[in-house]
Amino acid sequence: MDIKGNSLYSQMQSMSLQAMGNKLPTTGADAIGVDGIPANSVGKINQSTSNFGDMLSSALNNVNELQSDAGDKxxxxxxxxxxVTLAEVMIASSKSGIALDATVQIRNKFVEAYKEIMSMPV
Structure with a gap:
C-alpha cells in the first residue's frame, strides 16, 4: 500500500479542526491557527485535491494487484x-499477505471509529 503518511496526517488534522468548529488557517501572513498561534508556526495544511475516498480506493486496488500478482506467480x-523463482513467489506472497493484514486492520479501526461516533450523544 502506497499511502503517504504526511498527506494522511494533514487530512486528519484538518478534519479534526473542522470537527472542533475552528476555522482552518489561511495562507496569509496574519492568519491565526489553533489556540491563537499564528498559522505559520502551526504548519501548512495539505492543499491536495485528492479526497479520502479516492485514496482508499487506490489503496484497495493496490492490495488487489498485489494479491493477483502473487496468485499469478x-x-x-x-x-x-x-x-519465476521460488524466492519471487515467496516475496510476492508475503507482500500480498502483509498488505491484506494492513487492510484488515484499517477496516477494523474504521469500524471501531464508526461505532464510537454513532454512540456519541447528539
Whole structure:
C-alpha cells in the first residue's frame, strides 16, 4: 500500500479542526491557527485535491494487484515456468499477505471509529 503518511496526517488534522468548529488557517501572513498561534508556526495544511475516498480506493486496488500478482506467480511456478523463482513467489506472497493484514486492520479501526461516533450523544 502506497499511502503517504504526511498527506494522511494533514487530512486528519484538518478534519479534526473542522470537527472542533475552528476555522482552518489561511495562507496569509496574519492568519491565526489553533489556540491563537499564528498559522505559520502551526504548519501548512495539505492543499491536495485528492479526497479520502479516492485514496482508499487506490489503496484497495493496490492490495488487489498485489494479491493477483502473487496468485499469478504461484500458478506460473506450479506449472513449471523457469522464469519465476521460488524466492519471487515467496516475496510476492508475503507482500500480498502483509498488505491484506494492513487492510484488515484499517477496516477494523474504521469500524471501531464508526461505532464510537454513532454512540456519541447528539
Amino acid at each position: 504461484k500458478k506460473a511456478f506450479e506449472m513449471g515456468d523457469t522464469s
